[in-house]
Amino acid sequence: MIIKNKSTFLLLFMTFFSCQTNKEVAIHKDASKTFEERAKYLVSQMTLEEKVSQMSYQSPAIERLEIPEMNWWNECLHGVARAGKATVFPQGIGMSAMWDREQMFKVANAISDEARAKHHEFASRNKRGIYQGLTFWTPNINIFRDPRWGRGMETYGEDPYLTGELAVQFVKGLQGDDPKYYKIIATAKHFVVHSGPESERHSFNAEPSDFDMMNTYSPQFEKVVKEAKVYSIMCAYNSFRGLPCCGNKQLSDLLRNDWGFKGYIVSDCWAIKDFYNKGAHEVVATKEEASAMAVKAGTDLNCGDSYPSLVNAVKQKLITEAELDVSLERLVVARMKLGLFAPEGEVKFEKIPFSVVDSEMHQLIALQTARKSLVLLKNENNILPLSKDLKKVAVIGPNGNELDVLLGNYNGFPSNGITPLKGIQKKLPNAEVRFAQGCSLADGLPILEPIPSAVLFTDETCKVNGLNAEYFSTIDLSGEPKHKQIDKQVDFTWETKAPFKDISYDKYSARWTGYLQVQESGKYALGGEAFSGMKLYLDYKLVVERNDEHEPKKIYEFVNLEAKKVYKIKLEYVQNNTEHAIMRFLWDTPSDNLENEALALAKESDVVILCMGLSPMLEGEEMKVHVDGFQVETEWKLNYQRLKLD
Numbered sequence: 001m002i003i004k005n006k007s008t009f010l011l012l013f014m015t016f017f018s019c020q021t022n023k024e025v026a027i028h029k030d031a032s033k034t035f036e037e038r039a040k041y042l043v044s045q046m047t048l049e050e051k052v053s054q055m056s057y058q059s060p061a062i063e064r065l066e067i068p069e070m071n072w073w074n075e076c077l078h079g080v081a082r083a084g085k086a087t088v089f090p091q092g093i094g095m096s097a098m099w100d101r102e103q104m105f106k107v108a109n110a111i112s113d114e115a116r117a118k119h120h121e122f123a124s125r126n127k128r129g130i131y132q133g134l135t136f137w138t139p140n141i142n143i144f145r146d147p148r149w150g151r152g153m154e155t156y157g158e159d160p161y162l163t164g165e166l167a168v169q170f171v172k173g174l175q176g177d178d179p180k181y182y183k184i185i186a187t188a189k190h191f192v193v194h195s196g197p198e199s200e201r202h203s204f205n206a207e208p209s210d211f212d213m214m215n216t217y218s219p220q221f222e223k224v225v226k227e228a229k230v231y232s233i234m235c236a237y238n239s240f241r242g243l244p245c246c247g248n249k250q251l252s253d254l255l256r257n258d259w260g261f262k263g264y265i266v267s268d269c270w271a272i273k274d275f276y277n278k279g280a281h282e283v284v285a286t287k288e289e290a291s292a293m294a295v296k297a298g299t300d301l302n303c304g305d306s307y308p309s310l311v312n313a314v315k316q317k318l319i320t321e322a323e324l325d326v327s328l329e330r331l332v333v334a335r336m337k338l339g340l341f342a343p344e345g346e347v348k349f350e351k352i353p354f355s356v357v358d359s360e361m362h363q364l365i366a367l368q369t370a371r372k373s374l375v376l377l378k379n380e381n382n383i384l385p386l387s388k389d390l391k392k393v394a395v396i397g398p399n400g401n402e403l404d405v406l407l408g409n410y411n412g413f414p415s416n417g418i419t420p421l422k423g424i425q426k427k428l429p430n431a432e433v434r435f436a437q438g439c440s441l442a443d444g445l446p447i448l449e450p451i452p453s454a455v456l457f458t459d460e461t462c463k464v465n466g467l468n469a470e471y472f473s474t475i476d477l478s479g480e481p482k483h484k485q486i487d488k489q490v491d492f493t494w495e496t497k498a499p500f501k502d503i504s505y506d507k508y509s510a511r512w513t514g515y516l517q518v519q520e521s522g523k524y525a526l527g528g529e530a531f532s533g534m535k536l537y538l539d540y541k542l543v544v545e546r547n548d549e550h551e552p553k554k555i556y557e558f559v560n561l562e563a564k565k566v567y568k569i570k571l572e573y574v575q576n577n578t579e580h581a582i583m584r585f586l587w588d589t590p591s592d593n594l595e596n597e598a599l600a601l602a603k604e605s606d607v608v609i610l611c612m613g614l615s616p617m618l619e620g621e622e623m624k625v626h627v628d629g630f631q632v633e634t635e636w637k638l639n640y641q642r643l644k645l646d
Helices: 006-021 035-044 048-053 092-096 101-124 160-175 210-217 219-226 249-258 287-296 307-315 321-337 360-373 403-407 420-427 594-603 633-645
Strands: 185-191 232-235 264-267 392-396 432-436 467-472 483-487 491-495 507-516 522-530 533-538 541-547 553-561 567-576 581-588 607-610
Touching: 035 321, 048 307, 048 321, 092 101, 092 160, 092 360, 101 160, 101 360, 160 185, 160 210, 160 219, 185 219, 210 219, 264 321, 287 307, 287 321, 307 321, 392 420, 392 594, 420 432, 432 594, 522 533, 522 541, 541 553, 553 581, 567 581
Parallel strands: 185 232, 232 264, 392 432, 392 607
Antiparallel strands: 467 483, 467 507, 491 581, 507 567, 522 553, 522 581, 533 541, 533 567
16 A cells, blocks of 8 residues: 555554554553452452462462462561561560660561562562562561460560550551552451460450450550551451451451451461361351351451362352452452552562662661660669670570570571670670570470581491481482582571572472480480471481471470480481571480589679570460470360369
């Protein structure tokens, strides 16, 4: 076709351009429509099975709708947790001791910067698993008034006013200041009247008076909803006035109808199982009934494995598909507010560089926060600050050189953790600073340390120290090992680096074999610390096993070892898609001299710094601590029944 004049050309060009620009844009991608309109349309395109799949914390991709995989479980209680290197701030109870709103906001803003940067780094490598997302289950704003509760360190203390004021700033710092998109989504937990003891949390029924509910257990939640616009709430394990919190419409009505909550509710992990598990709440008989009850009560997202049964629940007419749509639309809106289907460049938080992670600026904020959190009770004779003229200093106590105590729980991993011993040695370079453990944290609780090479051997002759190591590029110890060597000790923190360059940093396994021979008979604690899977065999018997991707943890069992006897050792480790690789072979030896060693050191020192208190080995979430003075579940129930009879 020959165009003879300019007018004809312009007419044809405008017609072509109009055809291109009038191409129909899918409603869920149409930026001119509200998130709610777009979410409603997207949900209408899903099958029942697809809808249900998106209501569990491990939400698979729906490729035909261009919805990527998403794992809703992420933690940032005092720094981005369980996702590799991060700036670690003081625990919640420490930050509350600052009484400083501005500092709380500054901390949360730094955490959310790191969270965004980490997420985009993960996504760029197509990693969208647990602890790699943008929906964070923090802060814990329950009221801490029962010292038996192992999670008090996560909270802001016993006062609802202080808790609410600090939580508002923390939530604002996490969620960001953009009017359209969230930096990350915060989750206020655990709603409501949840504060231990841990051993009974799956069956306990809280019956607070109206006065206590209004003045103690709910005002901090009301504050974060109304003032901080928190976009997620986690319901608690326990029951509230006869119904499980995650299946209690009275509570969701309080949030949505009375307080104006606009976001979504997520269950605590496996809390829906408590609806039907024996010995728990037992309010329904089946998984389908429990899941339907939870969704009808407003619990939109399930951390656990109950909600897949919603497909059958719909077929059994326990709930309608339209009722599922209400929850699902809330979840899709949340994802859109984080940037799902956003035009490129529109979400400003996507530009946060990865260099902010554990940056010098964030480390300085952490240092400033730690200083502000300190509480000086007494300073008799002006002992503090310590004189730099001191010659001999004793650091005594089981927490004097333990990094775990500094990290608490739900923690990240600092690039340079400094224990009290290391800090004092650095502060007093001209003094002789020595350490003595002095005692255990509790009778029967070991202080686990790396097993020295002096007691490890490659064969029964006990002539070569160390263990035979095999490293595999698979996650199940299958195939031929990529590398073989002798490791003098098993005390590795690889973080996000593989043991060898030709092995993927997040998918490999290792096995160590050899022999153990001790010089003193007695009761030893044998175990280790690992993030993913670990097994320890002693003379072919499985002694310790750990299969948990959620957090690194020290585990152990007590065994009696005879002096000079040779014991066969096998230790296995699996690294499966976690962002912090750690494998340590640990023990605690029999010792009757801890107190005498400490006393001797104290006598020859100019000053003694005593480091006592609790640790994550004693204090934590639903821990099974078999130590005098610590209740396990069966003991608690027996004592409770006795009290009822009395």
